[in-house]
Every structure is written in C-alpha cells, then in structure tokens.
Amino acid sequence: MPEVLEFSDVVVRRNARDIVSHVDWLIADDERWVVLGPNGAGKTTLLQLAATLDHPTSGTVTVLGERLGRTDVFELRPRIGLASSAMARRIPPGESVLDVVLTAALAVLGRWNEQYDRVDERRALRVLAEWKLDHLADRLFGTLSDGEQKRVQIARSVMTDPELLLLDEPTANLDLGSREELLSLLGQYAQAPTTPAMIMVTHHVEEIPLGFTHVLLLRDGAVVAHGPLVDTLTATNLTETFGIPITLTQDGGRFAARSGA
Secondary structure (H helix, E strand, O other), X not given: OOEEEEEEEEEEEEXXXXXXXXXXXXXXXXXXXXXXXXXXXXXXXXXXXXXXXXXXXXXXXXXXXXXXXXXXXXXXXXXXXXXXXXXXXXXXXXOEHHHHHHHHHHOOOXXXXXXXXXXXXXXXXXXXXXXXXXXXXXXXXXXXXXXXXXXXXXXXXXXXXXXXXXXXXXXOOOOHHHHHHHHHHHHHHHHOOOOOEEEEEEOOHHHOOOXXXXXXXXXXXXEEEEEEHHHHOOHHHHHHXXXXXXXXXXXXXXXXXXXXX
C-alpha cells in the first residue's frame, strides 16, 4: 500500500532536551494508528510534525510524498485533516455549526465574505448527518457541549476528504456517554473502506475505537514499541511505556487496562 507518512531518525530538540528522540515510523494509506504514552511523552509533537505544523531538528519527515523543509506546507495542509484542542480554541464561538464545517472547503476559520459552491454546502450537510450533527447545523459553536464540539471538529476535519486524518485526544474530558457515542462513530468511520489513513493520540487504551489497526507506544520521546495492534498492545509493553505494572484485558475488540500492582 502507498505510504502516507514516514519518519526517519526524527529528533525534535527544545532547550537542549530531546522531546522526540530518533523516531522511525512508517504509515500506509490503509492503516489506522493510535499513539499511546504518558504526559510529556512527545505524542502531540509527533502529530504536529505529521500535520506540517512543526519541523524536526534532525532526521526527515515525509508527508504524502513531500519532505518537510523541501515543500510548500501551505499547499500540503489542505490534504490533511486535523482535529485538536488548539484548533477548537481558534473556532469563533459565534460561528454556526454548518459554517464551522463549510469553511474547511477554503481552509479558513470564521466565515466572512467568501462564496461557497452548492456542492460544498451539500457536502457539509452530508458530513454533519454522518456525525449525527445535522440537527445542530444552525446552533452556535460556543453553545455546544464538549462532546458536540469534538464531533464538529472531526466533521470539519473530514469535510475535504483528506488523505491523512489526525486526531489529538478527541475524547479528552468527555463524560462516559459522550465518549462512547464518539468512539462508536469513530469506529464506524475507521472501518469504512474509503477512510484515509488515521492517527489518533490518546492516554487510555479504553479510548481505542474499533477498526484501528496499529499502535505506537511512546515514552520520553522514544518509541517503546510499534506495530499491529493485536501484537504490540500488550501488558508488557504498556508496563514499560507507563513505568508501572499494568494488566490488560480485551472484550469485543475494546481494551481495558489497570494497575497490576
């Protein structure tokens, strides 16, 4: 399968400290990756590199066939879908849900005087329906619950049919019902044959949706293990990643972890 992302001996150094340390990582277009690790492990930094929002100190990052530092990232970014808390803070709270999604067609945040084609409007409405948001189309983004805002961000990120979809802790701070609703939708999306390559950052194995195929475990900026989910997500690897004894169980394709001490 074609490769959509490649890290080769990637280092990101800040204040004489390696936030990302000699990472090698290859993602094909039919793979759905989850990135797990403790706070400060470098997970979000990896996602920023994949989103072309940061550059490595050394090593090479190739995104959708283009090497960072040798390509125009502004032409590359429309091919990448991104949903993150940082992105949510940039969305005007007075923007309608429909416009939050629609403006992705022109890669802007906040509708002004730009004009959109009917095909864009129909696409935005269809995406809202797919993520169970069509009844909120006229609501203001700032009036939504956390769970609704998370789904709107994801709907926006898939509006332009990206070739790579990046999700930074999409279920963080959600209550149980909102979390499970979103994980169900993400699982359905991940298993669809037309879905692009995906990377999802999280802290918890319980938040891995169905349909995800691979995992990368990160600690102190370095890769502990990476590969197919069924082989790599083990109690031994989680124990090394988080630094405490951990037991792992699986039921119906979903995982659960707890301290084994």
